[in-house]
Amino acid sequence: MKYLIVGLGNIGPEYHETRHNIGFMILDAFAKASNVVFSDNRYGAVGTTSIKGRQLILLKPSTYMNLSGNAVRYWMQKEKIPLENVLILVDDLALPYGTLRLKSKGSDAGHNGLKHIAQILGTQNYARLRFGIGSEFSRGHQIDYVLNPFSSEELSEMDEHIKVAQDIIKSFCLAGIDITMNQFNKRK
Template identity: 45%
Template structure:
């Protein structure tokens, strides 16, 4: 069994903000799989699906980003899922909008949601799909940037990235994280 967690903040005011890229990917994945992510459990909205014969739990923590680990730990304990079978999808300001980066493990890289997950799981050895939302402009507050909405020009790029990230998650479950990394870890056209 896999636990697939998309990170974000609950509430209408945060919908479609940069920090909610993980929620956006989970919603796209649920649409692809015909799953419903609405059961309230483990301080999250949960759903169930099957990818390539493998049972998966879809999880959207409702604890707010900086406490995501509480929800993920509760679900992992309940379903007896090991960290290497917990796939986390989240936004990354160090990647250009729409760029994906998939890793089998790694540090938090300054992301508070990932810091919380590492603290609660006691390890950084869990796979993740990072979705680029672009670097914050100089002199802009980081919180204002990540809680802000995508520009008109970024929206189409992000729609495509969300679909690709959902595909990458399915590939990671079906074919393994290395296969997904080889397929999706590349620069977008014209990006350094």
């Protein structure tokens, strides 16, 4: 059984460890813990690992956030991965910092990466793990906020939140989305 785990972010050193790149950060930590090395491939950096007989394709799209759907569709088709085995890791302004919410479907909530994925796949019925980045910005400064690095206070708690995100990814692949939502969405 195969799974596609997609961390959303923007490529380039200027975006490294910005709030909008939390999907890349989670996937990097997951890969490091699994001794996975990413290689440049079509539409992104790709790595593979296995957990209890399940193969995980880890993808960091190289398409920029607002074209993420192209990478998701390509790797789903290439690896013959069904929609129910796709998990998107994404930042969420509507959640307080560090809050993790797994959803089996839903709106894009104004997120350009999720919007493009839904447009390309023709559905909003795909799993996403939303990582709360908070909304500590003044009116009209949302773009500056998401494209800036996390604060030192946020970074001091980051490892703990990313560890939980990794546990959610594993549970999604091993126990399924319903059990994983019941177990993890009750926290914080």
